[in-house]
Amino acid sequence: MYGISVFAFFYLFFVKIDYGNCQVQQMQNKLVCIEHNECGACLSAAAHCRWCADINYNSGAPRCNDDESLVNTGCSQGLIQRPEKSVWEVMENSSLQDMTPNSAENVVQIQPQRIHLSLKPRETKKIQFSYRPAKNYPLDLYYLMDLTWSMKDDKETLVSLRDDLPALLKNLTDNFRLGFGSFAEKPLMPFISTDARRRANPCSMEEEACEATYSYKHHLSLTNQVNEFIEHVNSSSVTANLDNAEAQLDALVQVITCGDKIGWAEHSRKIIILLSDGLMHTAGDGKLGGATKKNDDQCHLDDKGYYSDAATYDYPSIAQLYRLLEKYKVNVIFAVTESVKDHYDSLNQLLEDFTYVAKLESDSSNILKLVKTGYEDIVSVVDFHDDSNLGPVKIRYFTDCGVEGGPLKEETRCTGVEFGMTLRYEAHVILESCPEYKSFTQTIRIAESQLGQDALTLEVDIQCGCACSGAAQLDMSPMCPINAHFVCGVCQCNKGWSGPTCDCAIGDENASAELLAQCREPNTTRALTCSGAGDCLCGECDCDIGFTGRYCQCKMCDVSLENGLECGGVGRGVCACGECACAPGWSGPACDCTNDTNSCISPAGGDICSGHGECVCGRCECSVAGDSGAKYWGSFCESCATCHNPLCAHAEPCVACSLRHDCGARACARGVNYTVTELLTDLVTDNLTTCILRLEEDNLECEYKYTYSAKPSSGVEIMIGGKECYSPTSAKIVTSAVVIMGCVIAAGLIIVLFVKCGQIMSDRRAYAKFVKEAQESRKNMQELNPLYISPISEFKLPDSFPRDKND
Incomplete structure (x- = not known):
């Protein structure tokens, strides 16, 4: 009981x-x-x-x-x-498609293409999409050449490439077109001479005839006829100006904006290669010659292809050029000489997303190489941008940059991308809060910044309003005060009005005592207006930053460091007057501490934290290893100074087959997503566990050092460093010989040492005996020997002998 x-x-x-x-x-x-x-x-x-x-x-x-x-x-x-109810629907999902011979319209580089979804405040939804650069994507290459007098030999070099140019472009893509234009300088003083004879023939000082100075001239629209391109380059004439700065920016704006006359295709990679040996004028320089109007970013080509309003509009600014490059998706390769390359390198830092700078030889002999390297540099970069800044939605991007099975890293830009490589992206679409309490749809376009033709369109329903706030509620509005309307069962003040009868204009500082009383929290000992943390506006509290609640009595809740959302966002917790009320499975001040222990279990399986620690907020806190005082380490407490590492053993078959390049379906699977990378540089082991794999290769024993980074979500990422090999048989013989020789030499040294020590001891004993006998002899004879005759003779001078006074 x-x-x-x-x-x-x-x-x-x-x-x-x-x-x-x-x-x-x-x-x-x-x-x-x-x-x-x-x-x-x-x-x-x-x-x-x-x-x-x-x-x-x-x-x-x-x-x-x-x-x-x-x-x-x-x-x-x-x-x-x-x-x-939440909305999630893939509305368009065409498969990735390379360029077809007949049409560029069927090219698909991003999948899916359209998604319809909904978001509530503090909610995040993850969207996965893929991107693959299409093979043989059309290339529109426009040569924009500086045809001032100093570039005369460069034009002749370009003409000599009649046979090599098409072969080069064929190696880049089967679908290419060429166009040609030139630029010089605004035909205004002080950029040119106003003398009538010099104006008609700027090259008269060189005793040659050339064309009058112009800002920009369009010679040939984009075409696939290479011979026609060469003919137009050959027939073009050089001109001249006075200074060493030209109208590059004028020409670029006209080439970019005059799409109909240049012939830019809708689906193509648009590249301008600009050849020059001079500096460039920028916004403000044109005012020196009277071109005072701001550049209007519009096309102004006349029927002959000349920029007709060069004397009216100033040079464009770098910011204007950037906006145009971004809008029209055009890339520029600046092929410039060594003397001005630093100038264009500075420009490239401002236009990095759309420009490439290369050194041009004085006679343009390396122009084909520059086209090839510039094109490859441009197409090897993939960078995604979106227009989500036009609404409340924010997007974060994670990608593997084409590494098959690799972990996702927060990044929008990938380099070293090759044709046929598929890049996997994950976009986190986030709505932190409602800008206003009504439902609407925001359309977001996610596109690759270099091309922009293919895009993923997101139709996001912002679920911040109520179904009862429609037009049907207006019929009840006459029941409400003059400055109010009927919404969802209650009268709600119009924007800018507040108070019990909506008769107080927000911003009116002469609020009555009755309205002030509505800003004081009832049943409290301190009757402060808005709890001392806000201003009372017409009976409603406008809280200071960091406070919330009807009377500003609550502090803002903690924000999760993981995703930046209050109380971790939807599904993790909600804010209850300054404190986060966490959902089941979550804890912590910001509900960002998960109670799930699966993330603490090694990919190789086993106990939580390998049995050597505790799982705290989804991460292992390792314990001390035995009586040594040292702690276990590793993401799963799997390592210590004396213990066997299970992840090293689990990864060995995958590392071994990766080195042999014969991995099957089982070797690197085993329930774990492995990513193996062989490094050409030295292996960096900072904060990573190092493993050693021993393999026999060509009768040699080789040791490979590798590190791993284990994460539950993305698997195990392995990096293999260099190897050290040696012959096992020869090594044993050499080792044995060295050991024997060492023993013989040591034995000889020991014998010599003993003999020498014996001699020294014998000499010391003989000398001691001699000294003793000598002392005994002196003692017995009392130092008197009748046979001893001293070898010393003593003579004395008589006292009467004269002596020197100094002696």
Whole structure:
């Protein structure tokens, strides 16, 4: 009986705790809703919030609440407004298609092409699409040449490439067209001489005849007839000007904007190759000669192909050129000489997305090489842009840049792209908040910045409003005050008006005491207007940044560092007056701590954190390895100084077959998505675990070092460094010989050392014996020897002998 009582006590205790937690959760859910007094704001607050649009709903309870509460307080079921259903529909999904011989219209480089979806506030939806550059995509190549006097030999070089030019372009694409135009300088003082004879023949100083100076001239529209192109280049005439700066920008604007006369195709890669040995004039320089009007970015070619208004409009600015390149999707290759290359390199830094700079030899002899390298550089870059900035939706891009099976990284720009390579993208479409509480559709176009012809169109339904706010509600508006209209069962003030009867213009500082009282939170000891964190405008609080609530009594909730959304966004939690009410499976101040432990399990399988740590917020926190005091390390605590690494063993078959280039379906699968990359440079092992694979190759034993980066979502990314090989038999013989020789030498040294030590000890003993005997001899003879005769003789001078005084 006593045991049953104890059990009942603990049972009731824990049930009470659980019941208390449920009550707290229910109170938080209600608190999220009841603060709102408009239908749109109510439904946007949380997924469980509902709005009562019943005109006869006279209850003192709030109109924004959960379903059960509204029914219990007398709201008609049929007039309860609920969030709209989510929308997701792929409307157009043609397969990727390369260029066909007959038509460029069938080319498909992006898939899918059109998606219809919906977004609620704080919601993120992921869209996957693929991009593959089409083979033999049409190329429109327009040669824009500086035909001032210093470029005379360059024109002759271009004519000499009659046979080599088509062969080069054939290697780039089967569908190409060529066009030709030239530029010089505005025919205005001080850019040219105003002398009548010099104006008619600017080359008279060189005693040769040439054409009068012009800004830009269009010679040949785009054509696939190479001979016709060469003939027009050959027949063109050079001209001259006074300074070393020309009208490159004037010419570029005309080439870009005069699409009908140039002949740009709708579906083509448009490239202008500009050859010059001079600097360029920019906006403002034209005013020196009287061209005072701002460049209007329009086409002004006359019937002969000349830029007719060069003397009227100023040179365009770099910003104008950038906008035109982006709008018309045109790329420019600046082929310039060494003397002015730095000038164009600076320009390229401002127009990096659409330009390429290459060094041109003084006679243009390397022009074909520059065309090839410039074209390959341009087509190897893929960069996606969108126009989502026109609305509230934001987009983040993740891509593998064509690495098959590789992890997705947040990036829009990929380099080193080759024809036939498929790039996988994932776009995160985010609606952080409602700009205004009404539903509308935003159309977003995602396109590759270099071409722009193929695009993914997103039709995004912004679900911020209510179905009851339509035109049918206008019939009830006469029931409302003069500055209000009827919306979803209540009278709502028109924009710019507020107060109980909508008679207070927002911005009016002479608010009455009654309106000020509506900005004070009731039942509080401190009756501060808007809780001291906002301004009272006609009975409504305009909260300072960081505060929210009807009386600005709540602080803003924490924002997730992962996605930048309040309380982690839809599905993770909602903001309940300054605190995040997290959904099941999430915790933390911003509901960004997942309780799911699957992300802590190694791709090779096994226990959570390999049994050497704890899974905290979806990440492993490793424990200490034994009594050594050192910690386990690795994404899954799989490594330590003395333990066997399971991921190294699990990855060995995939690394081995990748090195042999014979991986089958099983070797690199095994339930894990492996990405193996062989590095040409040194292996960098910072913050990565290093593994060693030993293989036998051509009777040699080789060691490969490789690192891995393991992530649950993208699998295991492996990078293999260089190898070290040696012959096992020869190595053993050499090792043995070295060991024997070392032992012999050591033994000899030891023997010599012992002999030498013996000699030294013997000499010391003999010397000690000699010294002892000598001492004994002196002692016995008392140092007197009758036979001893001293070798020293002593002589003394007589005292009477004269001496030097200095002696």
